[in-house]
Amino acid sequence: MEFFETGQRYRVDMMRKTMMRRLTGAGVLLLLAAGAWAAKKTGKPLFDGKTWWDHVKVIADDSMEGRETGSLGLRKAEAYAVEQLKRAGLEPAGTDGYYQNIRFVERQIDEKDSYAFLVRNGQADPVALGDQAYFSTRVEGSEQEVDAPLAFAGNGLEVPESSLDETAGLDLKGKVVVYLAGSPARVPGSLAAHYGGLAQRWKGYAAAGAVGIIAIPNPASMDIPWSRMSLNRAHPSMDLADPEFNEIAGLKMAMVFNPSSAEALFEGSGHSFAEIAALGRERKELPHFALAASVRARAAIAKIPVDSANIVARLPGSDPALHNEFVVLSAHIDHVGIGEPVNGDRIYNGAMDDGSGTAAVLDIAASLKLHPEQLKRSVIFLLVTAEEKGLLGSKYFVAHPTVDVKSIVADINMDMFLPIVPLKVLRIQGINDSTLGEHAASVATAFDVKPVPDPEPLRNLFVRSDQYNFIRRGIPAVIMDVFYQPGSPEAQVFRNWLTERYHAPSDDVGQPVDLQAAALYEEIVRRLLVDTANDAQRPQWKPDSFFRRYLTSAQTN
Numbered sequence: 001m002e003f004f005e006t007g008q009r010y011r012v013d014m015m016r017k018t019m020m021r022r023l024t025g026a027g028v029l030l031l032l033a034a035g036a037w038a039a040k041k042t043g044k045p046l047f048d049g050k051t052w053w054d055h056v057k058v059i060a061d062d063s064m065e066g067r068e069t070g071s072l073g074l075r076k077a078e079a080y081a082v083e084q085l086k087r088a089g090l091e092p093a094g095t096d097g098y099y100q101n102i103r104f105v106e107r108q109i110d111e112k113d114s115y116a117f118l119v120r121n122g123q124a125d126p127v128a129l130g131d132q133a134y135f136s137t138r139v140e141g142s143e144q145e146v147d148a149p150l151a152f153a154g155n156g157l158e159v160p161e162s163s164l165d166e167t168a169g170l171d172l173k174g175k176v177v178v179y180l181a182g183s184p185a186r187v188p189g190s191l192a193a194h195y196g197g198l199a200q201r202w203k204g205y206a207a208a209g210a211v212g213i214i215a216i217p218n219p220a221s222m223d224i225p226w227s228r229m230s231l232n233r234a235h236p237s238m239d240l241a242d243p244e245f246n247e248i249a250g251l252k253m254a255m256v257f258n259p260s261s262a263e264a265l266f267e268g269s270g271h272s273f274a275e276i277a278a279l280g281r282e283r284k285e286l287p288h289f290a291l292a293a294s295v296r297a298r299a300a301i302a303k304i305p306v307d308s309a310n311i312v313a314r315l316p317g318s319d320p321a322l323h324n325e326f327v328v329l330s331a332h333i334d335h336v337g338i339g340e341p342v343n344g345d346r347i348y349n350g351a352m353d354d355g356s357g358t359a360a361v362l363d364i365a366a367s368l369k370l371h372p373e374q375l376k377r378s379v380i381f382l383l384v385t386a387e388e389k390g391l392l393g394s395k396y397f398v399a400h401p402t403v404d405v406k407s408i409v410a411d412i413n414m415d416m417f418l419p420i421v422p423l424k425v426l427r428i429q430g431i432n433d434s435t436l437g438e439h440a441a442s443v444a445t446a447f448d449v450k451p452v453p454d455p456e457p458l459r460n461l462f463v464r465s466d467q468y469n470f471i472r473r474g475i476p477a478v479i480m481d482v483f484y485q486p487g488s489p490e491a492q493v494f495r496n497w498l499t500e501r502y503h504a505p506s507d508d509v510g511q512p513v514d515l516q517a518a519a520l521y522e523e524i525v526r527r528l529l530v531d532t533a534n535d536a537q538r539p540q541w542k543p544d545s546f547f548r549r550y551l552t553s554a555q556t557n
């Protein structure tokens with residue numbers, strides 16, 4: 001696999017050039033700062049990896065039962081974390097002491113009471129649930145039967161920046177929108193990710209009067225095969241319970257259709273799914289047209305209330321003017337709980353995902369008590385719940401922040417940073433997006449670690465963990481991971497880890513880890529945290545960053 005594409009190399013070059021320009025401009029200051037880091041680096045290391053690993057061993061112990069959102073196991077892990085944060089001398093900054101309680105709703109499909117038919121010329125053909133299609137429980141659905149004609153909208157995207165509007169001219173009133181997942185190649189990945197989210201899609205479809213959605217995975221780019229996707233449908237989904245978070249009001253039905261059964265949707269339309277799939281394979285633009293069939297369906301979805309909490313602690317800053325500003329250090333403490341046994345083990349311990357980040361939050365908090373450093377701004381230590389359910393705990397936190405959201409200057413997030421090889425290369429997502437990313441790169445360099453941007457921007461990892469919810473409120477953020485040189489033996493170690501241990505019971509404390517790598521990672525994170533708390537300037541988005549769009553004028557200081 002080719003990890004560094006030409007475009008990516010160009011971005012790295014640009015970054016280097018930008019830094020050179022800064023060196024010749026405000027160069028002296030930057031050099032002095034780099035020198036200061038280098039000096040600190042030669043000082044006594046503040047971390048040994050052992051205290052970090054001790055926290056991981058507790059958080060990922062079998063007795064925590066995989067820390068499923070709402071479970072007793074997660075509560076136990078949270079009680080441990082609160083105890084550690086107290087011991088580190090931090091103040092409670094939740095709504096109930098250190099806790100910020102959140103109400104969730106779990107949704108589970110009852111297929112026995114659900115059905116779907118494709119109706120054409122008065123003839124109703126049953127859709128085999130599981131085999132041919134399944135209902136998404138991401139939507140609340142409707143108690144009533146949905147009976148609506150279908151319209152095919154290509155990839156179903158509206159991307160103004162790319163002058164793409166696939167629903168334009170298509171009559172969607174009272175209809176169900178059918179689309180092929182994915183995007184035309186000419187639409188940049190970040191835009192496709194932004195506009196392809198369910199809430200974003202639904203805004204446009206709802207405005208056009210649509211009532212439902214049928215998504216067909218692109219057979220050329222399915223992450224997992226249909227059989228596994230379909231098995232997952234029995235798994236409950238979770239959402240924030242407060243109605244303010246319902247971004248898909250009016251969406252009565254959402255289905256996912258097996259691409260190998262999708263031909264039935266197109267019958268009689270003058271087009272075939274084979275033709276659509278062929279264009280989709282090339283990521284060409286797709287035609288849009290009314291379909292001949294309608295769908296008659298009802299999804300019986302049971303709703304179960306669930307309670308869980310974020311943990312919020314504060315280390316007050318000392319500067320009279322800046323102590324009311326906050327740098328957030330975050331990780332998610334939840335994982336996926338107990339599930340299908342693999343090699344006789346049913347507990348998905350989540351030692352790396354994200355026991356590693358949680359332990360680093362606790363360990364860095366403790367180190368700031370043991371080796372205090374003056375902090376001008378305050379620091380929020382945040383352990384969120386329900387990340388695995390769709391970044392829900394962090395979504396709640398930024399909607400109901402326990403400090404003024406405008407006073408949050410940055411989020412440094414840690415999620416599965418994988419100290420499984422020596423730390424020589426650090427992947428920094430958001431490296432080119434803000435002065436925070438740029439600063440993170442300088443810190444890494446000062447510790448003799450090579451900073452690299454995400455070599456696989458198409459996977460959109462930057463929007464796949466909790467930092468994204470901060471970004472969406474205009475707050476500069478980074479997430480950093482232990483990484484590798486492309487083509488190196490370490491690259492293989494990572495590939496193996498992802499196949500064998502990611503979201504599997506073997507992501508437990510029996511796995512080999514590199515304590516030195518973890519310690520060095522913590523040194524870098526702590527330095528970035530302290531520098532960000534003390535910098536006279538709060539971090540700024542780069543003018544050309546895609547994510548700058550979320551910065552509202554209210555937040556520009």
Ligand SMILES: [Zn+2]
Nearest residue numbers: 353354388503
């Ligand atoms: Zn995970």
